[in-house]
Amino acid sequence: MRMPDSLGARLTLALAVVLVAFLGLAGLAVERAFREGVEQAVRENLAVQVYLLLGAAEIDGQGHLRMPDVLPEPRLGTPDSGLYAAIRDGSGEPLWQSESSVGLDIAYPRAVGNGNRRFARAHAGDGRELFALRHAVNWEIHGENRRLVFLVAEDAEGAAARVATFRWTLWGWFVGVAVLLLMLQALLLRWCLRPLRRAAGEITSIERGERARVGDDYPFELRPLTASVNELLASDKRRLERYREALADLGHSLKNPLAVLRSIARDPSAGERATQVEEQVERMQQAIDWHVQRGAAAGRGGLARPIPVADLVRRVGASLARVHADRTIRLECDIPRDAVVRGDPDDLMEIVGNLLDNAWKWGRSRIRVTTRRPAHDGGLALTIEDDGPGIRPDRREAVLERGVRMDENVPGDGLGLALVRRMVEETWGGRLELQASDLGGLRVRVIFPS
Amino acid sequence: MRVLIAEDDAALQTEIAAALRAQGFAVDMSGDGEEALYCGNEYPIDVAILDLGLPGRNGLDVLRAWREAGRTFPVLILTARGRWQDKVTGLEAGADDYLVKPFHIEEVVARLRALVRRSAGWSRPVIEAGPMSIDTAAQTVTVDDRRVVLTAYEYRLLEYLALHAGEVVSKTRLGEHIYDEEIERDSNVLEVLLNRLRRKLDPDRSREPIETLRGRGYRLRLPLAGD
Structure with missing residues (x-):
């Protein structure tokens, strides 16, 4: 059988089985005890009847048994009353039978062994169930021992009815108690499993980047687990930082020698191969930029915090305005406060920085940054436009390829748009589109999926 | 600088x-x-x-x-x-x-x-002061469209005065901003340099573009572009 894959369901099922088994067995035991008690009462009642008959029986002068016409128990005198009696001699010859049993062929229990007394079930001729008591006595008549057998029977119907009533009451109560306990158990389970549900919820919100770590106030059974999760998160973060630092250090350590090489190559005394050296330096430089910057992109593996886009665009914009203080460019920033992109802030700043920097280089007087939420998914589309020359439609695909510059005369690393596209695609699984802006220049649309 | x-x-x-x-x-x-x-x-x-x-x-x-x-x-x-x-x-x-x-x-x-x-408040690379034009990118100076050839130190001196045109610049300050080493900052050397610069910019001594304020320093006095 396939086990349910929920702890709650397993516990509910297991506890329900235990509960039902316990109540069922307990019910059976109680019912059995009650039935035995009822039978015991019937037996005692029959024994009383035997003694009454013994008291009423007399032996006349001829040694015959005589029973009074009116017996102390009126039910024996009433036909079909439910209480029957008979007296037989040692060989089984009937000596007397009560008026109530006339016409009923009652199969009284036979003697077993040497016992004088036997209580057993019996049947009437019409199939009725009876409880019967056989009681044998030795009666001394004229110095001679005669054996008389007293037989008393009672309808089992009354006892059965009492047992049935008791059974209904009993099982009624037990079912009620079971339902109540199951409900209580469900509540207790909810309460007991709440820390687990909370942990799952916290881990989900860590995935969504809404929190950095799992709380510390868990029951002690869970604490090793939550502590491990936190440790894992922290070590993951540390590893990512180390990785980034190592890459940055690599870039740093290569860049200074490259800078020196480049300026040596530019020196007029460097000779005719200087151009070749410079070309190679340029290629190395591009390779470093490409791999180091791409490698440093954190990806969404770690914490993906919601980053308010408006703040970030304004920060980068203010910085660029400072750099280009001698130019009068107006940055129109129409981004709602609640527009967020989930991910690594450094990565997003890399994208916004590169795109705004391009816009500043090419734009004449206006840059416009807007965001929109596409209706079909929950993502965000960030649009950066300028009023510069733009890019001809047939060149747009080319500038998105690695290493193609729009113009060698404008400073830039030539990787800008290609790098941004790679980051958008690899880090966010998004898209970058180049279009014509109604401002006259380029419109770059970055789509971050939800 | x-x-x-x-x-x-x-x-x-x-x-x-x-x-x-x-x-x-x-x-x-x-x-x-x-x-x-x-x-x-x-x-x-x-x-x-x-x-x-x-x-x-x-x-x-x-x-x-x-x-x-x-x-x-x-x-x-x-x-x-x-x-x-x-x-x-x-x-x-x-x-x-x-x-x-x-x-x-x-x-x-x-x-x-x-x-x-x-x-210094200049947004364009060329500083124009009266008939004088200093291209800070090319490091060339023209007066009345005539190219004036300056030595490196003469140019430094002029550029510093031009960027602080209208201000009185003391001899010490001028020396500090032009020379790397303390040892070169001899006031006589600076005066000689200044005189050479004056001769080159204003050979006939008609304009006196660089004023000397006794005991205080020097000032480039030419009207700035737009004035």
């Missing part, structure tokens, strides 16, 4: 320094954060090149400390990482421009000149 180069890579430091000296800058150098902080606070520098990855005290700290101390000279930060986070943080800490390593040395020179001009 007096420039502070705060860069820990010795080879790069030497390269930049050589290029800047060739371009007529007076150069101070430091390869350590603490030292750079001291130089920026104590020396009369006009512009600084600051590597963000300095040992001792990192570039950002140095920059913030300078700004907190009220030092307003423009700062060009150098970053090897090229991450926008670094650039933006640097600019927010008070830098005026950034360059990502490696760079063309011409780029450094051009950016430095632009920064100095901007900080």
Whole structure:
């Protein structure tokens, strides 16, 4: 059988089985005890009847048994009353039978062994169930021992009815108690499993980047687990930082020698191969930029915090305005406060920085940054436009390829748009589109999926 | 112009320094954060090149400390990482421009000149003062469209006075911003230099573009463009 894959369901099922088994067995035991008690009462009642008959029986002068016409128990005198009696001699010859049993062929229990007394079930001729008591006595008549057998029977119907009533009451109560306990158990389970549900919820919100770590106030059974999760998160973060630092250090350590090489190559005394050296330096430089910057992109593996886009665009914009203080460019920033992109802030700043920097280089007087939420998914589309020359439609695909510059005369690393596209695609699984802006220049649309 | 180069890579430091000296800058150098902080606070520098990855005290700290101390000279930060986070943080800490390593040395020179001009209130590379026109990018001077050939030190002197046109610039200050080494700052040398410059700019002594204010210093007196 396939086990349910929920702890709650397993516990509910297991506890329900235990509960039902316990109540069922307990019910059976109680019912059995009650039935035995009822039978015991019937037996005692029959024994009383035997003694009454013994008291009423007399032996006349001829040694015959005589029973009074009116017996102390009126039910024996009433036909079909439910209480029957008979007296037989040692060989089984009937000596007397009560008026109530006339016409009923009652199969009284036979003697077993040497016992004088036997209580057993019996049947009437019409199939009725009876409880019967056989009681044998030795009666001394004229110095001679005669054996008389007293037989008393009672309808089992009354006892059965009492047992049935008791059974209904009993099982009624037990079912009620079971339902109540199951409900209580469900509540207790909810309460007991709440820390687990909370942990799952916290881990989900860590995935969504809404929190950095799992709380510390868990029951002690869970604490090793939550502590491990936190440790894992922290070590993951540390590893990512180390990785980034190592890459940055690599870039740093290569860049200074490259800078020196480049300026040596530019020196007029460097000779005719200087151009070749410079070309190679340029290629190395591009390779470093490409791999180091791409490698440093954190990806969404770690914490993906919601980053308010408006703040970030304004920060980068203010910085660029400072750099280009001698130019009068107006940055129109129409981004709602609640527009967020989930991910690594450094990565997003890399994208916004590169795109705004391009816009500043090419734009004449206006840059416009807007965001929109596409209706079909929950993502965000960030649009950066300028009023510069733009890019001809047939060149747009080319500038998105690695290493193609729009113009060698404008400073830039030539990787800008290609790098941004790679980051958008690899880090966010998004898209970058180049279009014509109604401002006259380029419109770059970055789509971050939800 | 007096420039502070705060860069820990010795080879790069030497390269930049050589290029800047060739371009007529007076150069101070430091390869350590603490030292750079001291130089920026104590020396009369006009512009600084600051590597963000300095040992001792990192570039950002140095920059913030300078700004907190009220030092307003423009700062060009150098970053090897090229991450926008670094650039933006640097600019927010008070830098005026950034360059990502490696760079063309011409780029450094051009950016430095632009920064100095901007900080002196000039937005264009050519300073025009009356009949005189100083192209700070090409480092050429014309008077009445006639090219005037100046030595490196003569040009430095003129450029400094032009960027601070209208101000009285003391002899000491002039010396500090033109020469690297203290030993060269002999007032007689400066006076000789000034006289040569005056002769070249104004051979017939009709305009007297550079005033001498006895005991106080010198002033470039020409009407500025637009005046």
